[in-house]
Amino acid sequence: MNRQHHYATLTRWTGNHGSGTLDYRAYSRNHVISSNGKEAEIPGSSDPAFRGDRSRYNPEELFLSSISACHMLWYLHLAAVNDIVVLEYEDHAEGTMEEDASGAGSFSSVTLNPNVVIAGTQVQRARDLHNEAGKKCFIANSVKVPITYAGSVSTLASSLPPI
Template sequence: MKEKLHHYTSRLVWTGNKGEGTVSYKAYDRDHVLSVNNKPEIPGSSDASFRGNPERYNPEELLVASLSSCHMLWYLHLCAVNGVVVVDYRDEASGVMEETADGGGFFREVVLKPVVAVTSEDMVEKARSLHHEANKFCFIANSIKFPVRHEPDIRVS
């Protein structure tokens, strides 16, 4: 099998210098802007628990969102090639991160709770089983060391 490499780039610009730089822990904002060529910018910060701006996305939220998005994209692909017609997909993903005594931390798990609408009752079981398959293919899920659980709700539309 031929190995295919895909390269991704992004740009981050810290916008939180309040004039003194990092002279002290409280002297600067955690605000920054993430961008990728020719795409809308993403306003970022740290979590509010770590002196971040609660109106901006934090890395932990973006990690959970990346897992949710990657899973959905693989899931829709697998449904399409397996004859499962999805007409609506929504996910309420959540993650649990544990902060360690030294100030570091790690994610314990992420739970995806997709609500999927299919067009026929005879597709429900296959639709449910394809969540497991999608997890096997998701590039992001394959790159982390914590579990990603799925609690799908499959409905007929």
């Protein structure tokens, strides 16, 4: 049985300095992203290369973080159901976007670099779970850019939970 899940967000432009988009340089790219019932808004802007505010998240960073977070959540689920105890998980995701002469562009690569610390000795199985998570991730399944999985798995045997 297939199930549908519906999502809704609100993106609100906050960069009108009084004259709207009268001129390309007359407005800020600042905006906020929110969703009903969430604790906080996400401050957004465009990439600084496109006159954005570098202190705010840009859509490209949010795209990359969506892939990374989705992968992590699937990985943690798969680890739990495979009796692998994850103690730490940190991903330094990277992506490359290529812009053409018209100003349009797309991501040409995404690399996830999760560094995972597990209890126990199932290092190879823990590594293999990244491929499984990549096949399950809703976001990764929705994009056309190839995603590479790098990173590392290490053990912290002294942190084994009691049996």
